[in-house]
Every structure is written in C-alpha cells, then in structure tokens.
Amino acid sequence: MNILIVEDESRIAKRIERMTRAIFGDRLQSIKHINTLQEAMKFIGNNELDLVLLDLNLNGSSGFDLLTTAVSESFHTIIISAYKDQAITAFEYGVLDFVPKPFNQDRLAQAFKRIHTNEKTATNTIKFLAVKKRGGIQLVPVEDLIYIKGAGAYTKLFLADGTKELHDKSLEKLEQLLSYSFERIHKSYLVKMSEITNISVASGSKYMAELRNGLRIPIGRTKYKDLKAKWI
Incomplete structure (x- = not known):
C-alpha cells in the first residue's frame, strides 16, 4: 500500500500515521504526510497511490478543492474530518468512507478493511x-x-x-x-x-x-x- 496523508495538524497526522502503520504492518510500502492542498495535488500527479487520507479543512482551505481531483484517480479516498455535516456531500463525490474526528484505531481499521472487500459504501448517496x-x-x-x-x-x-x-x-x-x-x-x-x-x-x-x-x-x-x- 502506498498512502498519502493530507492533514494540516502535525499531531493528528502523526497519530494517523502511527495507527496506519500498526494496521497495515508489512503491507505498507510507503506513507507520506503533506499539509497543504497545493503540495498534495503535485504529489498525486507525480506518484502512484493506493489511498489518500484527506482532511477537509487545511489551514483554512477546503479539502473539497482536492477531493474532486482525488476521486477521479485510480485510488480510493477516505475523509478524516471533524466536519460531520459534510459527510453526505463527501459521499456524493465518491469517497470510500468518512471517519469523523475524534477517532480511534478500530474506526480507522474499519475504514481500511473496506479497501480490499466487495463491501459497498455505507451510504448510497453518491451522485x-x-x-x-x-x-x-x-x-x-x-x-x-x-x-x-x-x-x-x-x-x-x-x-x-x-x-x-x-x-x-x-x-x-x-x-x-x-x-x-x-x-x-x-x-x-x-x-x-x-x-x-x-x-x-x-x-x-x-x-x-x-x-x-x-x-x-x-x-x-x-x-x-x-x-x-x-x-x-
């Protein structure tokens, strides 16, 4: 698995990375943390990815500016955000899951499990x-x-x-x-x-x-x- 974390808070990004490493173990090939939309867009365009973990508020910028591009790519996108009211909109754009903050490792593992199963999204609101x-x-x-x-x-x-x-x-x-x-x-x-x-x-x-x-x-x-x- 090649994973990109797009999160502006370093403390949360490190927590996500720690949990992700624990969940995937040897299956994790690479994991990268980027804290701005612009850098994330550039990285996505130049690297092969299997999964993007995206926050929706990045130093005041909207993660949706990246989301429309991310969901057009070959990889899956999972949102990790405190903005629960935006979950439905995120699903409409085609994310695999929405993990609300605060979260624990079990909830993150639940989201990751869906990457390699035939389970469909928890909602059918994709538009x-x-x-x-x-x-x-x-x-x-x-x-x-x-x-x-x-x-x-x-x-x-x-x-x-x-x-x-x-x-x-x-x-x-x-x-x-x-x-x-x-x-x-x-x-x-x-x-x-x-x-x-x-x-x-x-x-x-x-x-x-x-x-x-x-x-x-x-x-x-x-x-x-x-x-x-x-x-x-």
Missing part, C-alpha cells in the same frame, strides 16, 4: 463520478449512467445520451462506491438494475440482460440466479 477531461475534471451524474464496462485497469462509463467516458478507477473500485441500484452482472460489467427490461437465455446457454436502449449485455453464469431473483 457523481469525477472523470478527467482536458483542462480539468468533469462530474458525471450517476443518474445519467446506464452501465460500466471494465477496460483493464480503467473503466468505460456508458451514459443515457449515448456518450462514453473513461474513468481511472477499476470496475472493482466503482462497484464498492456505487449504490445498490447497480449490480455486477458479469466480470466485465456493472449495470443499473432499473435499465434491465428482460433477462433471457440465448443460444449456447448464454445468459443475456436486455436494456431499455435495446443493448444486450452478457450475464455471468454464476451471477444469473442471483440477478434474476433481484430483478423480479
């Missing part, structure tokens, strides 16, 4: 997926999303208007973040359940999901029974 565009970040409304296809380390987002967007997060990471209205119907596909109009068996015993737009997407053999039960 946007942030994608990189030339010159900045575009927030794609989740309500406009029909399905997502895995493309190696990346994913392709397919929208209702026919457009496609490329996201840096893997299908597994987006599966963790998206609400329960999306289901992993195949190793390569996440689909919005409300878009499925029919589930059928095609020639060669291939299972297919037909969407409102007429597109047919394969269903994994191990997913068929569970998907049909949920769809009905």
Whole structure:
C-alpha cells in the first residue's frame, strides 16, 4: 500500500500515521504526510497511490478543492474530518468512507478493511463520478449512467445520451462506491438494475440482460440466479 496523508495538524497526522502503520504492518510500502492542498495535488500527479487520507479543512482551505481531483484517480479516498455535516456531500463525490474526528484505531481499521472487500459504501448517496477531461475534471451524474464496462485497469462509463467516458478507477473500485441500484452482472460489467427490461437465455446457454436502449449485455453464469431473483 502506498498512502498519502493530507492533514494540516502535525499531531493528528502523526497519530494517523502511527495507527496506519500498526494496521497495515508489512503491507505498507510507503506513507507520506503533506499539509497543504497545493503540495498534495503535485504529489498525486507525480506518484502512484493506493489511498489518500484527506482532511477537509487545511489551514483554512477546503479539502473539497482536492477531493474532486482525488476521486477521479485510480485510488480510493477516505475523509478524516471533524466536519460531520459534510459527510453526505463527501459521499456524493465518491469517497470510500468518512471517519469523523475524534477517532480511534478500530474506526480507522474499519475504514481500511473496506479497501480490499466487495463491501459497498455505507451510504448510497453518491451522485457523481469525477472523470478527467482536458483542462480539468468533469462530474458525471450517476443518474445519467446506464452501465460500466471494465477496460483493464480503467473503466468505460456508458451514459443515457449515448456518450462514453473513461474513468481511472477499476470496475472493482466503482462497484464498492456505487449504490445498490447497480449490480455486477458479469466480470466485465456493472449495470443499473432499473435499465434491465428482460433477462433471457440465448443460444449456447448464454445468459443475456436486455436494456431499455435495446443493448444486450452478457450475464455471468454464476451471477444469473442471483440477478434474476433481484430483478423480479
């Protein structure tokens, strides 16, 4: 694990680092502490990361200025902040968890555990997926999303208007973040359940999901029974 801590209070940053080292042990490859948004943005752009631990108030600057960029990257973001009233907004932008201050090691470990499990976020309020565009970040409304296809380390987002967007997060990471209205119907596909109009068996015993737009997407053999039960 390569982890970045973005926290302006040195005492809290050291506490986070101490707990993080204790939790990950030998699995921790590197951990870096930065106390300003500007330096953090530069570091993110030049280093491979697995996780960012972000405070929302950095010397008077808003962590949300960094968050919109962070959630567009391949890594997960966990907020550690005393501003509990901003938790819902943070989840809307696609963070994996929100750890309120003050916190203990058990609560931090709980957040870290979700990085390597298929457990989805504790809330289904995510409203946007942030994608990189030339010159900045575009927030794609989740309500406009029909399905997502895995493309190696990346994913392709397919929208209702026919457009496609490329996201840096893997299908597994987006599966963790998206609400329960999306289901992993195949190793390569996440689909919005409300878009499925029919589930059928095609020639060669291939299972297919037909969407409102007429597109047919394969269903994994191990997913068929569970998907049909949920769809009905």
